[in-house]
Amino acid sequence: MTDALPDPLIALRPWEAPEVTSWGRLPMNAVDRRAGAVSLDGDWRFQLLPAPDAPVGEGWSSAYVPGVWTMQGTDDLPRYLNVRMPFAQFPPAVPAADPTGVYERAVDVPAEWAGRRIVLQVGAAESVLLVHVDGLPVGISKDSHLAAEFDLSGVVRPGERTTVRLTVVKWSDASHIEDQDQWWHGGITRSVLLYATDPLYLADVTVRARRDGDLRVDCLVRDSGGALPEGWYVSGELDGQLLTQDAEFDRANAEDERVSGFLGEARLRAAVPDVRTWTAETPELYGLTVRLHRADGTVADRSHHRIGFRDVEITGRDLLVNGERVFIRGVNRHDFHPLTGRTVSYDDMRADLVLLKRFGFNAIRTAHYPNDPALYDLADELGFYVVDEADIESHDHAHEIADDPRYLGAFVDRVARMVLRDKNHPSVIIWSLGNESDYGANHDAAAGWVRRHDPTRPVQYEGAAKRGWADPGLASDIACPMYAPLQDCLAHAMSGTQTKPLIQCEYSHAMGNSNGTLADHWAAIEATPGLQGGFIWEFWDHGILQRVNDGRPAGRGGAGLYGNGVAAPGHRWAYGGDFGETDHDGAFIADGVVFPDRTPKPVMFEHREIAAPVRIECFRHEGVVLSNHQHFRGLDWLSGEWQLALADGGTLTAPAELPDLRPGETAAVPLPFELPEDGGEAWLTLRVTTSRDEPWAPRGTVVCLPQVRLRHASPVKHAPVTHRAVEVDEDGLLIHPLLTAGPTLSLWRAPTDNDELGGMAARWRDWGLDALTRKVVAVRREPGRVAVVADHLGPGGAVRHEQVFTAVEGGLLVEECAELPETLDDVARVGSVFETVAGLNLLEWFGQGPWESYPDRGAGAPVGHHSLPVDELFTPYLRPQESGGRHGVRRFTLSAPDATGLAVRLDRPRQVSVTRHRAADLASAAHHDELVSRAGCVVHIDAAHRGLGTASCGPDTFASYLVPAGVHRWSWTLRVL
Ligand code: IPT
Numbered sequence: 001m002t003d004a005l006p007d008p009l010i011a012l013r014p015w016e017a018p019e020v021t022s023w024g025r026l027p028m029n030a031v032d033r034r035a036g037a038v039s040l041d042g043d044w045r046f047q048l049l050p051a052p053d054a055p056v057g058e059g060w061s062s063a064y065v066p067g068v069w070t071m072q073g074t075d076d077l078p079r080y081l082n083v084r085m086p087f088a089q090f091p092p093a094v095p096a097a098d099p100t101g102v103y104e105r106a107v108d109v110p111a112e113w114a115g116r117r118i119v120l121q122v123g124a125a126e127s128v129l130l131v132h133v134d135g136l137p138v139g140i141s142k143d144s145h146l147a148a149e150f151d152l153s154g155v156v157r158p159g160e161r162t163t164v165r166l167t168v169v170k171w172s173d174a175s176h177i178e179d180q181d182q183w184w185h186g187g188i189t190r191s192v193l194l195y196a197t198d199p200l201y202l203a204d205v206t207v208r209a210r211r212d213g214d215l216r217v218d219c220l221v222r223d224s225g226g227a228l229p230e231g232w233y234v235s236g237e238l239d240g241q242l243l244t245q246d247a248e249f250d251r252a253n254a255e256d257e258r259v260s261g262f263l264g265e266a267r268l269r270a271a272v273p274d275v276r277t278w279t280a281e282t283p284e285l286y287g288l289t290v291r292l293h294r295a296d297g298t299v300a301d302r303s304h305h306r307i308g309f310r311d312v313e314i315t316g317r318d319l320l321v322n323g324e325r326v327f328i329r330g331v332n333r334h335d336f337h338p339l340t341g342r343t344v345s346y347d348d349m350r351a352d353l354v355l356l357k358r359f360g361f362n363a364i365r366t367a368h369y370p371n372d373p374a375l376y377d378l379a380d381e382l383g384f385y386v387v388d389e390a391d392i393e394s395h396d397h398a399h400e401i402a403d404d405p406r407y408l409g410a411f412v413d414r415v416a417r418m419v420l421r422d423k424n425h426p427s428v429i430i431w432s433l434g435n436e437s438d439y440g441a442n443h444d445a446a447a448g449w450v451r452r453h454d455p456t457r458p459v460q461y462e463g464a465a466k467r468g469w470a471d472p473g474l475a476s477d478i479a480c481p482m483y484a485p486l487q488d489c490l491a492h493a494m495s496g497t498q499t500k501p502l503i504q505c506e507y508s509h510a511m512g513n514s515n516g517t518l519a520d521h522w523a524a525i526e527a528t529p530g531l532q533g534g535f536i537w538e539f540w541d542h543g544i545l546q547r548v549n550d551g552r553p554a555g556r557g558g559a560g561l562y563g564n565g566v567a568a569p570g571h572r573w574a575y576g577g578d579f580g581e582t583d584h585d586g587a588f589i590a591d592g593v594v595f596p597d598r599t600p601k602p603v604m605f606e607h608r609e610i611a612a613p614v615r616i617e618c619f620r621h622e623g624v625v626l627s628n629h630q631h632f633r634g635l636d637w638l639s640g641e642w643q644l645a646l647a648d649g650g651t652l653t654a655p656a657e658l659p660d661l662r663p664g665e666t667a668a669v670p671l672p673f674e675l676p677e678d679g680g681e682a683w684l685t686l687r688v689t690t691s692r693d694e695p696w697a698p699r700g701t702v703v704c705l706p707q708v709r710l711r712h713a714s715p716v717k718h719a720p721v722t723h724r725a726v727e728v729d730e731d732g733l734l735i736h737p738l739l740t741a742g743p744t745l746s747l748w749r750a751p752t753d754n755d756e757l758g759g760m761a762a763r764w765r766d767w768g769l770d771a772l773t774r775k776v777v778a779v780r781r782e783p784g785r786v787a788v789v790a791d792h793l794g795p796g797g798a799v800r801h802e803q804v805f806t807a808v809e810g811g812l813l814v815e816e817c818a819e820l821p822e823t824l825d826d827v828a829r830v831g832s833v834f835e836t837v838a839g840l841n842l843l844e845w846f847g848q849g850p851w852e853s854y855p856d857r858g859a860g861a862p863v864g865h866h867s868l869p870v871d872e873l874f875t876p877y878l879r880p881q882e883s884g885g886r887h888g889v890r891r892f893t894l895s896a897p898d899a900t901g902l903a904v905r906l907d908r909p910r911q912v913s914v915t916r917h918r919a920a921d922l923a924s925a926a927h928h929d930e931l932v933s934r935a936g937c938v939v940h941i942d943a944a945h946r947g948l949g950t951a952s953c954g955p956d957t958f959a960s961y962l963v964p965a966g967v968h969r970w971s972w973t974l975r976v977l
Helices: 173-177 247-255 346-358 373-382 395-402 405-422 441-453 486-493 518-527 603-610 753-757 760-766 919-923
Strands: 042-049 061-065 079-081 100-108 117-126 128-133 136-141 148-151 161-169 182-184 187-197 200-209 214-223 233-238 264-271 286-293 299-307 312-315 318-321 328-332 363-365 385-389 428-432 502-507 531-536 544-547 571-574 614-620 623-628 638-646 651-656 666-670 682-690 702-704 707-711 739-746 773-782 785-794 797-808 811-820 829-836 842-848 863-869 885-895 901-915 938-945 966-976
Touching: 061 100, 061 187, 100 187, 117 128, 117 136, 117 161, 128 148, 136 148, 161 187, 173 395, 173 405, 200 286, 200 299, 214 233, 214 286, 233 264, 247 264, 299 373, 328 385, 328 502, 346 373, 363 531, 373 385, 385 405, 395 441, 405 428, 405 441, 486 502, 486 518, 486 531, 518 531, 518 603, 603 702, 614 682, 614 707, 623 682, 638 863, 682 863, 739 785, 739 797, 739 811, 739 938, 753 760, 811 829, 829 901, 829 966, 842 901, 885 938, 938 966
Parallel strands: 328 363, 328 531, 363 385, 385 428, 502 531
Antiparallel strands: 042 061, 042 100, 079 182, 100 161, 117 148, 117 187, 128 136, 128 161, 200 214, 214 264, 233 286, 286 299, 312 318, 544 571, 614 623, 623 666, 638 651, 638 682, 682 702, 682 707, 739 829, 773 785, 785 797, 797 811, 811 966, 829 938, 842 863, 842 885, 885 901, 901 938, 901 966
16 A cells, blocks of 8 residues: 555544544444354554554554454553543544554455455454555444444455455544543454355344244345346245245335335244243243345355344333343443453353353343444343443533534444344343433434334433433433432332333442442342342453553463452552553442452352342241242252251251242242251251253352341350459550450441542541540459450540450450440441461351351351351452451351461351451552561451442442441450360
């Protein structure tokens, strides 16, 4: 290509022309051409220009396709900003400095493609794609998360080598409507391929498969020569059953004078008897093959589809799938990978969905753009309801753009192309017009297009729902708010004015140690007609694997350099600000239910239990009542085991026979055990596992652990012994062979992201809770007993703390009382903290577990006997914060390998944490790799611990989970093992 001549694709400056959505691009369609195509993935010649109109030089490096150059060793690094654009220009303008990647490679066009129609498909490129072949301008495309196809038939010669150049401009008018909350990258993020068809080809196939077995397949046929040849016809087959051509349709077409010889339309039909319907619980798929024939019967083109028979409708305020009001247990999912940034493989996507299935999720919102096509195939196959979202987010300039006619075409184009591509997926049940783009005429235009083109699915758009959840506008059939307080949802459902299903498009923000009150939300959703669920924000923590020494993304070379949520030594999970940017949104990018390596966070176990298909409703008359909480399935795919955990005994197990229950049914089953007289507090757990291999879980995978208490604890009596001395030092601090510090009063925790962004942490710092001054007021010594009174002073007020240490049979009783003045209402915790000698590395406890739990996120952690190495108790949230807590702990031992150590018994179930870090250690670190573990343990026993809530984006925890001012009392015994 001679760069001296003005290139029309450059001269047009399409990167600042929102009216130009494409040029030379083929219409989107639902015919999958991946099979039989030539893959152009791999290393391409590459150079990064400072601007799209800068001359292409001689110096080429290489870049891997699909991939973003921001993760492949260039100086243009990833950048994280949420709402704000990374540049000041007003739409549609962009900065003059505009990184532009030029990808080039030679392609050998197969000789056997002579006479065929040859098409180039670029899976996705952000944000403007310019295509040249052998120096000739071929096309332009925008819409960074959908494929662009270009007809190369007249441009390339089969049997010869050709040069394909893909120029990708990073900043454009389109960036202003791709302002999603994620890393900014540049590059080609999905596969590139070349394929050939007969000149007579299937231009599109539209499948309508209803739950009564009625199947309709509409075929669109074109010929690249122009007019269609005489006598073409289509045939189809569904798992061996032949479809019939709809003669009525053909006759109407033949008589319709508007229909020309250039556009072929045909309809195939079938009535499938005893159809196996598709739902997320029962993802039954049928194989459909459509063939396009020439007049002589030979096959010119064919298209394969895996289809599902199902209906989606809204009746009143219920969203129905196959007539059932299904609960939407959803999550928002981005295309993310810690090594590639944006490019995800089939195996990655499958692993995402398999994990979500195992933790009880049944729905995905493709936040905030159409995902890789394979994701929808997997959602069809594994069973997910999908809200398919168009690539439109104009967040920073939302108001200006929503009504800007220059962007009208882009809005309609993006929504229409998504619908055209994904319309045949049974998993897609709702179309979304995009995210956070205010609401304007451009949205209504897009909604109008969808309603005409696909009347079989509802449309949603949060920006429109903002106008009022019952607003009858064109753009949203669903009341789909984000982060709405539960009481507002309940009030709406009970107001009598509700007209649409209420399904939150985002709720329960998973940033750091979060997702408090999730179980309360679900208790309300399940109990309240009109509430149907929502989508947790979000699946991933988007931490990029980064080398600490040079600050570069590890890239594809970092494979395997992480595990269990943690980056390998010398690496860390980068978030906003870690690539040298001064203007960024920090750790707000780390707000998922899984770590960057897909390790589940503790909230996943909470969710699994909330979504339990089998529940224990109650315990009565020596039996338990079980229920089936699914919508479509029986219990035959599940097995059970009873576990009886006795506080003062071990755990007894017995096989469980699950009753044959249809959805919604209950049955009483006899208690499998005689409850021993002397076991103390007793809990019965039904350990439910898969009874056979499921596509997403091998046989024996835990599905849920419903639990019921059979007997309460009886009060513990302590027998004081006066002959044993209790010693405290001159500061009134306990002297104990196993303790190196404390126990003292603790009112503070290392702020969680919710504490920071919700403003609590600042208040706690203002009150001085992180550094209270302890002043001993009195020490009273008696035989076998010492009482210590100390004041803890800070700018927020004085807290009086009393400790009475009493020698009792077998150990030491510690009785404590703290009096918080009214000024200190809503602190992080009230409790004791102490530190132990080194070597006590195993925690065994009776209480909730085994995973981390908190007062408002403890529904999924069953009570039982648990044990974990201390180092495994801690959850490595990307930005260190309060972590590793266990709720409802009744007693624990902390021991060395030789079984020496200490034992603690609490007056009642309490929040306990055992870690290697003081709260101050955690609060002063910005990344997990900066933490240095202490040799001993830092142990917190809390009389009260503040709930986690979700205040980093959304509602705080409920009042009942706050730690109020006033008097708090707690006691515990300490025994040496
Ligand atoms: C909402 C966004 O839709 C989502 O992309 C993400 O940013 C989320 O919040 C927070 O992590 S928008 C917000 C302004 C409520």
